Amino acid sequence: MTDTPRHTPARQRTGRPAISRAAEPVVKLLIRLAGWSAIAILAAIAVYLFLGGSRAIDEVGLFRMITGEFWYPTSKEPQFGFLPSEVGSLWVTLVGLSLSVPLGVATAVYISEFAGKRFKEVAKSVVEFMAAIPSVVLGLIGIALLVQNVRVWFGLDTGLTAFTAGIMVGVLALPTIVSISEDAMHAVPHELRLGSAALGNTRWQTTYKVVIPAASSGIFAAVILGMGRAIGETMVVLMLSGNAGVIPLSPFEPARTLPGTIANELGEVVRGGLHYSALFVMGLVLFVVTFLINLAADVVLERQRRRWRR
Amino acid sequence: MSRVVRARAAEKIAQLALGLCAVVALGSALALIGYIFYRGAGYVNWEFLTQPPRKAMTEGGIYPVIVGSVYLVVYTALFAVPLGVMAGIFLAEYAPRTRFTRMIRLSIANMAGVPSIVYGLFGFALFVIQIGLGRSILAGSLTLACLTLPVIITATEEALRQIPKDLRHASLALGATRLRTISRIVLPAAAPGIITGSILGLSRAAGETAPILFTAVAFFAPVATSVSDETMALPYHIFIMATQSTKDAPNMVWGSALVLVATVSLLNVFVAFWRSRQRRKVRW
Numbered sequence: 406m407t408d409t410p411r412h413t414p415a416r417q418r419t420g421r422p423a424i425s426r427a428a429e430p431v432v433k434l435l436i437r438l439a440g441w442s443a444i445a446i447l448a449a450i451a452v453y454l455f456l457g458g459s460r461a462i463d464e465v466g467l468f469r470m471i472t473g474e475f476w477y478p479t480s481k482e483p484q485f486g487f488l489p490s491e492v493g494s495l496w497v498t499l500v501g502l503s504l505s506v507p508l509g510v511a512t513a514v515y516i517s518e519f520a521g522k523r524f525k526e527v528a529k530s531v532v533e534f535m536a537a538i539p540s541v542v543l544g545l546i547g548i549a550l551l552v553q554n555v556r557v558w559f560g561l562d563t564g565l566t567a568f569t570a571g572i573m574v575g576v577l578a579l580p581t582i583v584s585i586s587e588d589a590m591h592a593v594p595h596e597l598r599l600g601s602a603a604l605g606n607t608r609w610q611t612t613y614k615v616v617i618p619a620a621s622s623g624i625f626a627a628v629i630l631g632m633g634r635a636i637g638e639t640m641v642v643l644m645l646s647g648n649a650g651v652i653p654l655s656p657f658e659p660a661r662t663l664p665g666t667i668a669n670e671l672g673e674v675v676r677g678g679l680h681y682s683a684l685f686v687m688g689l690v691l692f693v694v695t696f697l698i699n700l701a702a703d704v705v706l707e708r709q710r711r712r713w714r715r
Numbered sequence: 716m717s718r719v720v721r722a723r724a725a726e727k728i729a730q731l732a733l734g735l736c737a738v739v740a741l742g743s744a745l746a747l748i749g750y751i752f753y754r755g756a757g758y759v760n761w762e763f764l765t766q767p768p769r770k771a772m773t774e775g776g777i778y779p780v781i782v783g784s785v786y787l788v789v790y791t792a793l794f795a796v797p798l799g800v801m802a803g804i805f806l807a808e809y810a811p812r813t814r815f816t817r818m819i820r821l822s823i824a825n826m827a828g829v830p831s832i833v834y835g836l837f838g839f840a841l842f843v844i845q846i847g848l849g850r851s852i853l854a855g856s857l858t859l860a861c862l863t864l865p866v867i868i869t870a871t872e873e874a875l876r877q878i879p880k881d882l883r884h885a886s887l888a889l890g891a892t893r894l895r896t897i898s899r900i901v902l903p904a905a906a907p908g909i910i911t912g913s914i915l916g917l918s919r920a921a922g923e924t925a926p927i928l929f930t931a932v933a934f935f936a937p938v939a940t941s942v943s944d945e946t947m948a949l950p951y952h953i954f955i956m957a958t959q960s961t962k963d964a965p966n967m968v969w970g971s972a973l974v975l976v977a978t979v980s981l982l983n984v985f986v987a988f989w990r991s992r993q994r995r996k997v998r999w
Contacts (some may be wrong), residue, residue: 437809439801440819446826447826453845508740512733522889530987531741531847532744534748534980535747537915540749543747545957545968581743606722609726610722612729636828637828664830664832665924688832696828696829699825700821
């Protein structure tokens with residue numbers, strides 16, 4: 406028994422200083438706190454928007470602002486109606502979506518159902534590339550290429566209109582719509598396609614009879630997420646929509662938008678004043694609208710995920 | 716016409732139409748980038764990158780603008796990456812399957828959808844006024860960090876989830892604690908995914924204008940020397956030059972746009988390249 410190798414105790418052999426053992430609960434706590442940070446930040450955003458806007462809510466009233474027709478923040482008897490901005494945002498979003506939804510979904514269908522492997526890979530990286538173009542650059546391109554042309558094409562007084570901004574917002578929403586609806590179609594089990602093909606359907610018949618219905622909720626989520634991007638986009642609308650004061654009756658008029666109004670005016674107002682406070686309420690409205698949109702998209706996507714989980 | 720013939724014709728037409736849509740959509744993306752290169756290439760040279768602007772920003776370069784953007788992105792990374800990675804670890808390794816965890820995930824998805832101007836308002840109210848940082852690089856990068864956080868959290872969680880259970884089990888079987896398993900085995904294996912995801916998030920942050928509009932930037936500022944300075948930054952510089960400047964500047968602004976887009980594009984290409992190499996190299 407004398408030649409039994411002598412072992413040092415396991416604890417010592419790992420050579421682990423006691424200090425790192427003591428640090429473990431601390432690190433674990435930090436990790437847990439970090440995990441909660443998203444909730445904390447989201448709550449803080451809501452709280453600070455509300456605090457900033459509380460004066461306007463008290464003195465003007467939330468409902469009167471949301472439904473008010475006139476935005477005259479600097480006149481002697483100031484009016485803080487959001488309708489011009491809301492209608493402007495609506496036009497921009499409508500134009501943007503009517504451009505990007507058909508184009509985006511069709512592109513996603515092609516990538517997912519028709520394209521070869523090589524094209525698929527290239528297409529996906531181009532879409533990611535597109536999502537990486539900063540919006541201020543899209544605004545710059547819009548100024549250079551669209552503003553003059555829109556004025557001439559439609560015979561308008563100015564090319565800075567909701568339509569002009571809408572086109573670029575469409576470009577901006579496109580990658581979101583393509584990539585999320587492509588994901589949705591990709592998640593449809595391959596067996597469904599094989600079954601459909603076995604019944605004698607062509608690829609296109611399989612696509613619109615089987616794949617698109619099966620992925621419909623994901624495609625819907627893609628559309629509403631694209632809408633969220635379009636509503637919240639700031640720089641493109643600030644640079645291209647014209648930021649006019651009145652309610653635009655058609656997309657071919659200069660329009661102001663919710664994000665554009667905030668970006669345009671917050672820098673120039675008196676801190677703590679009524680105008681300043683009204684801009685925070687506008688931010689709050691924007692926050693709540695996009696929050697609801699994202700919530701809806703998340704619920705829809707979760708349902709889709711559960712449906713095809715195997 | 717028989718049904719079969721009709722179905723075949725429809726197949727052809729559908730394929731053609733959808734393919735055309737795809738080409739238009741993807742082609743327009745490439746055309747936009749190409750256009751920026753076409754307009755900007757003539758302005759970008761060594762002097763443009765290393766000299767301060769002259770004659771009310773109609774001549775000279777954009778050196779202070781670039782320095783400002785670098786400052787903002789570096790500090791954004793300092794704030795967002797550690798927090799985001801830890802949150803990702805929590806979600807992938809520790810989070811119980813409870814309603815509360817579901818709420819955290821929902822918050823992250825929602826944070827990603829909050830408009831950037833709302834982050835700007837929030838950052839202004841909290842960092843600039845409440846905490847009293849003033850318009851500064853610090854306030855701006857804290858605001859950008861909030862915006863980048865969900866991207867980094869999601870990338871980290873996804874990267875951690877791709878590491879097979881066997882690796883964790885092996886480490887635990889050797890007597891390592893859970894935290895040690897994560898820090899010594901799982902994190903190093905997931906590092907490429909985390910780093911590439913973080914780079915993508917930060918490259919988006921570099922192009923954001925609305926969040927720094929009220930929290931960090933000035934129309935003109937000297938080269939930043941400390942984090943409490945106001946600064947110039949590329950996206951804001953492009954915005955201000957494009958909308959409210961003198962006659963000559965709108966041409967030079969394409970140089971700035973090219974610098975921004977080229978940087979963001981290079982980072983994206985680098986990430987795509989690294990990821991595909993990683994995918995080929997590592998097989999679990």
